[in-house]
Amino acid sequence: MPWRRHTEEPAEPALSRSPDEAKARIRAFAARSRLGQWGLIVFLLLSIIAFRFGSLFKDLPEDWQAALGPAPPIMLMSIALAVYAFSALLYILARMMEGDRKYRGWSHLGYLAGFYLFFAYADALRDNFWAILVAGLTILGLEHFRLWSHCKEAIRREREILADLDRCSRRLPSDNS
Amino acid sequence: MLNKIAVKAIFPITLAVTGFVILGSLLLYSFNKNDLISDTIRHEVGLADTIVKSTRYAMLKFDREMLQNTIGDIGALDGVEHVRIFNKKGIVMFSSDPGEIEQAVDKQAAGCNGCHSGAEPATRLGTMDQARRFTNGQGSEVLAITTPIYNEPSCIAAGCHRPVDESEILGTLDIGLSTAQLQNSLSQLRMRLIVFCLMVLFLTVGGVCALLQRNVLLPVRNLATFAESMAAGKVDLKAPEGIEEIDTIVAVLRNQVDQLQQMRAEQENSDKVLKN
Numbered sequence: 001m002p003w004r005r006h007t008e009e010p011a012e013p014a015l016s017r018s019p020d021e022a023k024a025r026i027r028a029f030a031a032r033s034r035l036g037q038w039g040l041i042v043f044l045l046l047s048i049i050a051f052r053f054g055s056l057f058k059d060l061p062e063d064w065q066a067a068l069g070p071a072p073p074i075m076l077m078s079i080a081l082a083v084y085a086f087s088a089l090l091y092i093l094a095r096m097m098e099g100d101r102k103y104r105g106w107s108h109l110g111y112l113a114g115f116y117l118f119f120a121y122a123d124a125l126r127d128n129f130w131a132i133l134v135a136g137l138t139i140l141g142l143e144h145f146r147l148w149s150h151c152k153e154a155i156r157r158e159r160e161i162l163a164d165l166d167r168c169s170r171r172l173p174s175d176n177s
Numbered sequence: 178m179l180n181k182i183a184v185k186a187i188f189p190i191t192l193a194v195t196g197f198v199i200l201g202s203l204l205l206y207s208f209n210k211n212d213l214i215s216d217t218i219r220h221e222v223g224l225a226d227t228i229v230k231s232t233r234y235a236m237l238k239f240d241r242e243m244l245q246n247t248i249g250d251i252g253a254l255d256g257v258e259h260v261r262i263f264n265k266k267g268i269v270m271f272s273s274d275p276g277e278i279e280q281a282v283d284k285q286a287a288g289c290n291g292c293h294s295g296a297e298p299a300t301r302l303g304t305m306d307q308a309r310r311f312t313n314g315q316g317s318e319v320l321a322i323t324t325p326i327y328n329e330p331s332c333i334a335a336g337c338h339r340p341v342d343e344s345e346i347l348g349t350l351d352i353g354l355s356t357a358q359l360q361n362s363l364s365q366l367r368m369r370l371i372v373f374c375l376m377v378l379f380l381t382v383g384g385v386c387a388l389l390q391r392n393v394l395l396p397v398r399n400l401a402t403f404a405e406s407m408a409a410g411k412v413d414l415k416a417p418e419g420i421e422e423i424d425t426i427v428a429v430l431r432n433q434v435d436q437l438q439q440m441r442a443e444q445e446n447s448d449k450v451l452k453n
Contacts, residue, residue: 074211075208078207078208081200089193092193093189093193096189128203128204130203131203131204134196134199135196135200138192138193138195138196138199138200139196142189142196145189146189
């Protein structure tokens with residue numbers, strides 16, 4: 001069964017960690033939660049480049065264009081974009097339920113850049129730019145939210161552990177006395 | 178606020194549905210726009226062919242006056258921006274704008290370079306390749322069709338033109354129509370899609386929010402209030418009910434509180450015994 005119930009997972013031996021370890025984990029989770037932001041920023045930069053220079057393929061020398069061959073039909077590319085966005089969103093929602101901790105936005109950036117390239121080569125980027133932009137923002141936004149909420153939850157748990165460790169360390173000297 | 182269950186449950190669904198509905202609408206608009214433009218081009222190509230056929234007799238009779246009047250009348254129709262006939266050298270022979278007659282056109286200009294881009298001019302073009310879009314001097318967008326006027330045996334018989342194998346094309350007809358009607362249809366399509374998008378979003382996001390609120394969020398909030406009250410010592414409160422999992426948690430909570438109270442009572446009894 002892919003989605004395990006919480007009760008089936010073994011509890012972490014949280015109090016066996018040192019405060020420094022917990023702080024390091026908080027820093028690591030905070031850094032990881034910002035990955036999605038970087039993915040969105042890179043995608044927006046990519047979109048600006050595509051919007052600004054998307055028509056450059058028309059100016060390629062004829063022998064280059066002949067070597068590259070004809071562009072795929074625009075209709076097929078649009079259908080591929082819709083199918084890709086649908087399956088990517090379903091996949092992200094499924095991983096959100098599973099509690100997957102990996103950031104997979106970089107591969108989506110690659111696919112979206114591919115769509116920009118193909119539509120630009122078919123000289124149809126002007127008509128389809130907003131569709132790719134909306135698809136990218138939705139997919140990367142959801143991926144960012146997935147990782148960010150997971151990291152926020154992990155940071156909250158680590159802070160609780162840190163507070164428990166702090167309470168224990170304060171209690172110990174009084175117990176000894 | 179962002180850690181609340183409502184945000185965690187509703188935000189991803191809202192984002193995914195909103196994004197995909199907007200993407201689908203944009204792609205649908207793009208498909209419909211291309212279909213509308215293709216239909217308009219096909220309609221214009223048919224119109225251009227009709228003009229060529231209807232002026233054929235005047236050409237065979239070498240009746241320049243009738244030809245010029247026909248072109249002028251067609252050019253005066255609503256939505257027709259220009260109609261002109263070029264000869265093979267690119268000189269305007271007949272036009273709805275008399276000022277253009279005898280003017281030469283650059284073969285690299287839009288509408289000409291489709292055939293004249295190579296060393297040998299192309300004699301056949303696909304339907305979509307005959308069309309071009311541009312903004313005219315009055316600032317309105319024009320969709321123009323350039324259609325060739327082919328040489329026929331009857332043209333040679335009239336004694337005006339050379340045989341077909343020497344000269345396949347005699348000239349071209351260029352007709353430009355205003356795209357105002359097309360733009361109007363596209364604008365209506367955009368409005369309808371926006372309204373459809375808003376309705377779909379309202380139904381799906383609103384439906385998901387309402388169901389989550391009724392079946393998950395409200396019972397969980399009631400359970401949290403119930404647990405807090407029990408922790409504060411109020412044990413006679415009405416428990417939230419109607420959902421199996423929440424009923425189980427309430428039963429466990431009640432059981433725990435009962436055990437705790439029993440332990441306290443035993444502790445108090447043993448304290449009393451010890452004091453006595």
